[in-house]
Amino acid sequence: MMNRNGMVTHMQTRIRTDPFSSNYTLVGKELGRGKFAVVKKCVDKSTGKEYAAKFLRKRRKGEDCRMDIINEIAILEMAKFSPHVVDLREVYETNSELILVLEYAAGGEIFNQCLADHGDAFTEKDVIRLIRQILNGVAYLHRNNVVHLDLKPQNILLTNSNPLGDIRIVDFGLSRRVDAVKEIREILGTPEYVAPEILNYEPISTATDMWSIGVLTYVMLTGESPFLGDNKQETFLNISQMNIQYSQDVFEGITDLAIDFIKALLIKNPRKRAKAEQCLQHPWLASCPDIPDLLKEPDLSQSEHELDTPQDDDELVLMAS
Numbered sequence: 001m002m003n004r005n006g007m008v009t010h011m012q013t014r015i016r017t018d019p020f021s022s023n024y025t026l027v028g029k030e031l032g033r034g035k036f037a038v039v040k041k042c043v044d045k046s047t048g049k050e051y052a053a054k055f056l057r058k059r060r061k062g063e064d065c066r067m068d069i070i071n072e073i074a075i076l077e078m079a080k081f082s083p084h085v086v087d088l089r090e091v092y093e094t095n096s097e098l099i100l101v102l103e104y105a106a107g108g109e110i111f112n113q114c115l116a117d118h119g120d121a122f123t124e125k126d127v128i129r130l131i132r133q134i135l136n137g138v139a140y141l142h143r144n145n146v147v148h149l150d151l152k153p154q155n156i157l158l159t160n161s162n163p164l165g166d167i168r169i170v171d172f173g174l175s176r177r178v179d180a181v182k183e184i185r186e187i188l189g190t191p192e193y194v195a196p197e198i199l200n201y202e203p204i205s206t207a208t209d210m211w212s213i214g215v216l217t218y219v220m221l222t223g224e225s226p227f228l229g230d231n232k233q234e235t236f237l238n239i240s241q242m243n244i245q246y247s248q249d250v251f252e253g254i255t256d257l258a259i260d261f262i263k264a265l266l267i268k269n270p271r272k273r274a275k276a277e278q279c280l281q282h283p284w285l286a287s288c289p290d291i292p293d294l295l296k297e298p299d300l301s302q303s304e305h306e307l308d309t310p311q312d313d314d315e316l317v318l319m320a321s
């Protein structure tokens with residue numbers, strides 16, 4: 001089932017109402033915190049296995065937001081066959097919260113290694129391998145007509161940081177189905193990574209995620225955020241005016257193929273931007289072989305997992321930023 005702004009309203013996971021604390025022990029400090037969610041590491045009491053528990057408040061600013069959380073759960077369910085999307089184990093509900101028990105990625109956010117000093121920063125070879133995994137995960141979502149809409153280094157986790165492990169895409173709190181609605185025109189995402197069409201209230205599409213992957217690649221290779229200004233307005237201006245440099249000093253030691261890859265994504269017109277499947281064929285990614293991911297994941301784009309089409313086709317409500 002879909003509603004009019006591309007949110008999924010139907011899920012299959014059984015929601016448990018027995019106490020989360022009967023089965024899990026919380027350990028250590030918080031892993032992450034958002035406006036209406038907190039993420040904590042936990043351990044399954046019966047197996048000792050580690051998970052991440054995401055506590056999401058159902059009421060936000062006096063509104064019932066339970067359906068927003070159902071949307072996130074349904075998208076995690078749909079993506080369960082992708083090895084690059086964090087796995088959802090089970091869901092609990094209390095009076096005030098829904099609790100998602102998710103796969104634990106011990107390596108944390110790639111954000112931390114993007115900014116690391118030269119010694120611990122990613123090599124170009126690391127970035128090629130990680131970007132290929134991100135593209136495989138995003139290609140899977142796009143084949144299933146889902147856009148993430150908040151791709152950034154804080155939402156790409158590592159199974160292990162040293163030795164460098166594999167990526168897991170997390171946080172589908174802003175994600176939407178793009179096939180079920182004529183146009184999604186909401187201001188979403190994080191300023192440094194939002195695509196120009198978001199700022200101009202133009203239609204959001206899978207190309208919106210591809211722009212974010214272009215920014216992400218730039219940051220992973222250089223440690224610099226290409227459009228970051230002194231404040232949100234300046235950042236938005238840099239994006240809408242395409243104020244981006246590929247200077248020799250910032251890209252010292254980085255191949256021209258890498259720059260060519262980024263330039264295929266940081267294109268203002270979304271229709272001209274490379275798609276995930278095209279990116280996977282780019283010579284920059286072909287420069288170091290890896291196990292073909294498609295061998296690991298069935299493609300469910302045409303299957304019983306297909307979400308229902310929407311009941312009504314009203315125009316989307318234009319959301320204020």
Ligand SMILES: Cc1cnc(Nc2ccc(CC#N)cc2)nc1Nc1cc(C2CC2)[nH]n1
Binds near residue numbers: 031052109
């Ligand atoms: C070691 C660790 C360190 N830092 C974060 N940060 C983080 C980033 C984004 C979100 C946003 C979300 N969702 C939550 C936490 N997650 C970690 N492990 C996780 C985190 C998780 C699941 C995704 C929560 N599994 N393993």
